[in-house]
Amino acid sequence: MPGTNLIKIQGKVKAGKIDCLLVTSPMDLLYLTGVDIQGGYWAVITAGKAFIITSKMLCKQISDLTANAGFEVIESKKFSLTLKSILKAVGIKNLSVDPGKITWEIKQKLDKSIGKNRIKPVSGFFESLRQVKDENEIRLIKESCAIAAKVFNAVKKEVKPGITEIQIGNRIMELLYKNGVEPSFTPIVASGPRASYPHHVNSANKLNKNDLIIIDMGAKYKGYCSDLTRTIILGKINTFNRRIFSLVKRAQAKGIAAARPGVKSISVDKTVRACIKNAGYGSNFLHSTGHGIGLEVHESPSISAAGKVVLKPGMVITVEPGVYIENNFGVRIEDTVLITKNGREVLTSDAK
Structure with a gap:
């Protein structure tokens, strides 16, 4: 059963009057097939049929992983030629692709x-x-958030003067793996003046007493990501x-209060930005307010x-304002937020 x-x-293909859709993006393939293999296969979708084109090396593995999922798996040495044969066999002339998700190399082969x-x-x-998550996706994201919060709370107890940013980052990854997940990205640990860089690369610098430390981290659980940021006060601050x-x-x-069904995403950004701007620090907010999150x-x-x-209900976003005082310090706070029927639910609130 598909x-x-x-x-x-397939419903969207039919509704959009698309003859045939080619999928080559690893994340879209994961969403479509559930197969978490980065590259090495394409999917070809019509309103009534679904094919996977892959190499001899991956053919058995992908066949097993997609058994009874509605795909015909085809072994191929030259994907573009196999695709041509499929189109001919099903009597389809035109092929649709997302131009933003296809490599130049693949495009050249398809043109030929x-x-x-x-x-x-x-x-x-x-x-x-992908914007609107179903119940299973929401369940996985919630578990990802719970694990990320658990790891953050454990690591926070180890954040002391003298430890390095790299050591903290490595400890976060160690605990994520111990909890059966992987990092959704390389953790950011930025202390003191280095916290004025929104995407600081962890250094061998040691944390100092009375520093502000930004920790930005997330977990990936069964393919689904979480993202949270906290700013820790290491002692006393002025x-x-x-x-x-x-x-x-x-x-x-x-x-977070502005995030609810029926509101445009720009409205959440405007709300956050206005608050910071009205306080006189609009030019110190160096990035967007947030982003969607999922695979x-x-x-x-x-x-x-x-x-x-x-x-819309089922969307999962982040809300992560930050203010960065050049060469001095930075503050960023981020949570993963589920849009619900009646408002929103903060999924990373357990991270204290």
């Missing part, structure tokens, strides 16, 4: 084997599907530092000035 996501995709005039662009095909910390905390609370740690919808997506 899987839920395959049924969704299928023909430029037969290849039709279909941008953002998977985005609207009035200015505390004012910025309180501002970011307040801005994040306003952003990828950064995916649609964008919670930014360019965000045009209307939030």
